[in-house]
Amino acid sequence: MTNAVEARRAKADWSAVRLHVVTGKGGTGKTTVAAALALALAAGGERPGDRRVLLVEVEGRQGLSQLFDAGPVVYEERRVAVTPDGGEVWAQALDAEQALLEYLDLFYKLGPAARALRRFGAIDFATTVAPGIRDVLLTGKTCEAVRRRAGHTHSTHTHSGHTHSGHTHSGHTQGRGKTQDRVFDYDAVVMDAPPTGRITRFLNVNSEVSGLARVGPIRNQADAVMRVLTSAQTAVHFVTLLEEMPVQETLDGIAELRAASLPTGGVIVNQARPVVLPEDRLKKAAQPGGLDFAELEAGLAPVGLADTDLVSALAELATEHAQRVLLEAAQREELTATEAPLYELPLLTDGVDRVGLDLLAQRLRDQGAA
Template sequence: MTTVHRPSWLTPPPSDGPRHTLHIVSGKGGTGKTTIAGSLACALATDGRRVLLCEVEGRDAISQLFNTDSLRNRGERRLIKTPDGGTVYGLAMDPENALMEYLETFYHLGLAGKALDRFGVVDFATSIAPGLQDVLLTGKVYEVARRLIKGLPNAYDAVVLDAPPTGRIAKFLNVHDAVADLAKVGPIRGQADSINAVLHSEHTVVHLVTLLEDMPITETVEAIDDLTPTKIELGAVIANMITPTSLDQDQLALAAEHRLPIAVPGLSDVANKALADEFAVDAQRMLAEHQRRLRLQQLDRPLVQVDLDPFGIEVESLFGIAATLQDQLADEVRA
């Protein structure tokens, strides 16, 4: 394990803000990690707080979630005002723009950098050094998160990153190893060390989104195993799209075995039987979800449970999930 040097400028997060500055949200594809990331940003945006929601996969997922124009090449844009009085902003990152910013910041290659882009040098650089792409993307995340630490006027109270999926998250955050073969000294190495310091500080936490299904849970367990040696703080496991029910386990077991009487007035015996059959299938699924929930509880991580919205996800739905996150992550949000 590489020793992480803590620079003198790295002060703790403000006591009157969220517990962490940088919230990294990962999950297997299809678990709704972008929805949870967007909802978490809304949950953190209270009482005048400014929260930035970032994406790095080039999917335009944030703009689709908030039903707005594409964020590509548009910088930091206001997305929405929350009912709790905060504001969420969005930023879509890509390696090319991140490299252009890097060249301008450290080498003052404004127009020359654009010329390199036209000649395909950017694509060439990121293709021969794949680790450079992750360093550039995490570097941009680091830059916006560091504004609060530095007390800059354009700072955000929190930054939420819709990160790569669980199968790649540990490698994505392993900036030190990514840079080891790229640079021993110089600006790239210096920036990587600063990024590493923030990622390993009390400013950063990783939340993992899953479903109560076998494959997503397995990937969540593997991600925890991969992230634990990095010493980056692990936060909550968020079980998303849970089937809500008012029945207890005994009642679900009876329904699954067709032993829970169902007789809807006005329906024929055939229709009632069809309803009972359908309910039995749903009960079996909910019993299976319960067993998988027990597996997640054994991970010894805070477990957040978000119910399935049968009407789908719209902007207003995000506020409902945000309220759930505020309730179950109260110490994290500090609303």
């Protein structure tokens, strides 16, 4: 890691951020990183259970339930994990239809009539014809959780970014086999967001609804969402691999967000592989035939492995490794040019389970990402 990267990392401070939006090209491990970041943010409280983080899923893929082995993640906020020091991670799968029902009930007092619209397919029609409304509803529900203040629970009923007193809703706690309605406040909210190619459009809800509503509740809702998304409370983190296509999508995504005046966060390099050759041998090994076969044979002879075919195979592996390391170094240099804080997570060769998530969370904390 270069000194320049270390210097930027040392300055990275997300303590003022309450909404961490995690995006990335498909296949980069975006959902895994979002879960690890939520665990990292939930840890480190002064007392056991001192910190609570909400992890939000907006794409309906149920990736979080698989990671935490906690059953399906639903619309209600439910606890899915506890950190080693007692911090809590709660999860919620946002659904535009349910958010719209809340919205119609709050602003238009439709009540059962809104549910009748669902039976006739009117809600699906509305969110299909005007997809910008869907994004407003999903981001609005997320921003509502961000606007709550940590440290206590309350009985306020919240709808897609607006508050309406007199009811209970949202968070659920389990006790003695009975579910108790309770709205929780969170120290941070982590959103497992859409992929890089759609993230700017998803977050830039003002432009999405500008042709649909210039005044009224929808316009007010979009403005309230944008006040959160464009503030210092929000950071959009990009997950990437050290490969050409994911890196290029990350660079393009950062540029698009900045052009839209949306706040970028850090770049999280996932599945980073260890370098097994010393630096002075990498460039030599990267050249076909660059390794000294006689030297390899001499090194393997004491352990009885100086077989010609084995030496040839090992030399080929060493060349492939060296070439990959040099290509990754070039991609890493492309990322550092963005001047975004850079974090790296290791490749988990045994797959991702709770032990692996805790390891990734600790790496993020060690590097100052949480």
